[in-house]
Amino acid sequence: MAAFLPSATREVRLVTVPEGLPGPEHFAVVAQPLPAPGPGQVLVRNRYFLVFPGLRTLIGGKPGAVPLPPIHAGDVLFGPAVGEVVAAGTGSPLQPGDAVTHLLGWREHALVAAADCTPVGDVLPDPVAHLSSGVAAYGALTRLADIRPGDTVLVTGAAGAVGTLAGPVARLLGAGRVIGSTRSPAKADRLRTELGYDAVVVPGDRLPPLIKQLGAAAPDGIDLVVDTVGGEQLTAALRVARRGARFALVGALAGQLSPHRDGDSAPVEIDTYRVITQGITLRGYSGTDHPGVAEEWAERFGEWLRSGAISFPYVRIPGIERAPRALQELFEGRHFGTVVVELPPH
Structure with a gap:
């Protein structure tokens, strides 16, 4: 693992399952030792992650037909994120410096299977736009x-x-x-x-x-x-x-x-x-x-953004410690457009 990496990282955990809508009191930002990637894995420093209403269903523990696992007390929240690979295990096709998207947001660093990451590329002019709905x-x-x-x-x-x-x-x-x-x-x-x-x-x-x-x-x-x-x-x-x-x-x-x-x-x-x-x-x-829609959308979205035909309204919430409050504010309808948490680059 590269010497410049910190020894610890932080993540947002569900502490108690709420009755009704979750609030900041149901979460905790917890420090954890920074893991090293194993074979086929990468360590990603997250730069942005999405705050989305679907977490309400997952935290309620009843996702039903949604192809995502429920979130129980003690679990780390998750969701779409954009970040940079900072360390790669043996056999990984990704290398440090690669920008990727994945589904392990709500933490400063994510240990992810390389196969579960998607390289960002240059199809969109703004990396945050990869978190668009x-x-x-x-x-x-x-x-x-x-x-x-x-x-x-x-x-x-x-x-x-x-x-x-x-x-x-x-x-x-x-x-x-x-x-x-x-x-x-x-x-x-x-x-x-x-x-x-x-x-x-x-x-x-x-x-x-x-x-x-x-x-x-x-x-x-x-x-x-x-x-x-x-x-x-x-x-x-x-x-x-x-x-x-x-x-x-x-x-x-x-x-x-x-x-x-x-x-x-x-x-x-x-x-x-x-x-x-x-x-x-x-x-x-x-x-x-509808397979193929995501790729088609990304191409057209990128063209529209570059031409000025469309804008991407979003709100940046700085710092992982503000993430639980950002989720409550989303539930309360306080923001306009997409809500993302922005983490420092280093």
Whole structure:
């Protein structure tokens, strides 16, 4: 192992399983001896890792069909990360200095099998962009919902990691009108002024006013929905959908982030009569069902970023000690776009 490496590293562990939404008090930042890579392994110094709402389900211990393990008390959190290889074991195809992505974030250094790392390359101009959730929006629009020129598109949860890219991507793919939803009036202004949303609705606690807002924003109806929320927002969207509307279900934050649930369910009232008579389709998007989408997205995302056709809204939270608070702030909806923790380069 290289002499300049520290003798210890830090990681974020779940200390106690919460009842309801986790807060900073349920986590601890713990120092550990820095491991040495074995055959086929690499040691990666993480530079950025993603703070994402799916941790709510994993910490709840009921991931269900999600192909990720639950997080129990004493476990280190994990998730997408970007870092630099600082040491490599024998037989590793990666070498110190290589930039990679992997799934062992929430720690300053990660001991990873080289086969579980993806070299970053130069397809994206900013390494943080590799932590974008835009691939879900792109896959939903191109593989499930079959976006068409002139479509009126609704994106629920438009100020989140998926939504801040779904609207602009829909526009680039030919949408005629793009509508978003967010519970924050300040975020609604940013969606209109910074990301080009034509209209943004701000849902309250009652369904009828939301249906009225959507009807005013889309007087001719909605052709396509990228839904990251579910709940009453999905119910309302069905009421204003045009005949033949396509719904791509990408997330279920209304249930996942409810303090009264375990993060593994998101019940919603669906008017099946309307679905049948209007010929509406609802399909759930899973990236594992669509191989090749990630590579296609990265190429187009890189081109759009370099040309200035799109931006990548994200918030950097400096320091691993702030990571637990950043997760709570994500659950509370305090941030706009993707949330990443930034670690020092050395």
